[in-house]
Amino acid sequence: MFVSGEATILHADLDAFFASVEQRDDPRLRGRSVIVGGGVVLAASYEAKAYGIHSAMGGRQARRLCPRAIVVEPRFSVYAEASKAVYRVFDDTTPLVEGLSIDEAFLDVRGLRRLAGTPAEIAARLKRNVLERVGLPITVGVARTKFLAKVASGVAKPDGLLVVPPDRELAFLHPLGVERLWGVGPVTAQKLRSRGITTVGQVARLDEAVLVSMLGRAAGRHLHALAHNRDPRPVHVGRRRGSIGSQRALGRRPKTAEAVDAVLVGLVDRVTRRMRAAGRIGRTVVLRLRFDDFSRATRSHTLPFGTAHTQTVLATARGLLAVSMPMIERKGVTLVGVAVANLQNDVPAQLVLPFDRSSGSALDAALDEVRARFGPTAITRAVLLGRDQGLTMPLLPD
DNA sequence: TCTGGGGTCCTAGGACCC
DNA sequence: TCTGGGGTCCTAGGACCC
Secondary structure, eight states: OOOOSOOOEEEEEETTHHHHHHHHHOGGGTTSOEEEOSSBOSEEOHHHHTTTOOTTOBHHHHHHHOTTOEEEOOOHHHHHHHHHHHHHHHHHHOSOEEEEETTEEEEEOTTOHHHHOOHHHHHHHHHHHHHHHHOOOEEEEEESSHHHHHHHHHHHOSSOEEEOOGGGHHHHHTTSBGGGSTTOOHHHHHHHHTTTOOBHHHHHTSOHHHHHHHHOHHHHHHHHHHHTTOOOOOOOTTOOOSEEEEEEEOOSSOOOHHHHHHHHHHHHHHHHHHHHHHTEEEEEEEEEEEETTSOEEEEEEEEEEEEOOHHHHHHHHHHHHHHHHHHHHHHOEEEEEEEEEEEEEOOOEEEEEOOOTTOHHHHHHHHHHHHHHHOTTOBSOOEEOOTTTOEEEEEOOO
16 A cells, blocks of 8 residues: 655643643542532543543533542633643644644644654653643654544543554554544434444445435545545644634523623623733624523624724624523523634724824824823834824734 | 533525626 | 526534534
């Protein structure tokens, strides 16, 4: 079999991330079944997973499976800090890092052989460094494609290192269950199973057209390609998010319109703060709702301009909430979320001051006013538009 | 105290434009 | 005037991921 390229893509995935952080910080939790999150399991230590507990499981069911498990409240800021420290190790390993989430990333180590050794050696060192510098176990899969590297890390968990050599790809892949494929969840797995398809090898023997008719165009093509380990996507550095959102579960008790509005105000404030901190603006405001019967709805509105302005997003979100009120009254709302999508990088705000071009002192006065109002470094660049239009200057918040 | 909080990508219909 | 086709944007929902 002819294979081009080498296995230089690493998929690094922290093991039971939140639970491992808790075990790291509290020696009494080590070796014990640990569940992070009471209502819903956010993470379970491997000791807890042995009882069949997994993330997204209801807390009650988890405690039934393992009554002796220790349940701890999540500490998100600690996890964010640990994640940053791990990403520093990634960045010290190679410049080609693509973050996927708080606890996993792709790393391309092509061209580092003379400097740093084989991909397997680099992966082993990465594992040691994460353990020594951050105190957390991590699993690394190494392969020629992103997809296969991710499958490899999934198979190698926990605390594993697995290299799939280019000439062993299909022999590794085809005996695996279809659930191992990235993008196959419960619904797709059930569709395949109902036709007697349980392994990746069986998927690979199907025609692409058959898969498309079963699963839709994109999903069918995707699955067909993956089953043959065709995945040309490169490791993409510097990807930016497409949306920023925040949501809150409310419990089942009935709530007044005022209470729902108060939650909305808090969510919009959080979201717009995060947008401004990230230097992003967005045009589409999305209201997300969940109801007593666990059905969901989203309502969205697209503005003609991007913004991160709290009052603008709030007014838009309130409009969406208003049109949803009949539904809310009928079905009982249990979750409210706000997201802003269609994100762009922020263009600094512009302030137009009247300015007489014939007078240098008037310009100086205008600049002084800007410095006084927005801080000494506010002026990055000034564009003279002409006598009638005054002075337009982009402003950066200080 | 039944079921968190953060995202991505795809589909499909309608509006609108050329 | 009628018909058709292509492309993009917007909205809503669904599957999936961690």
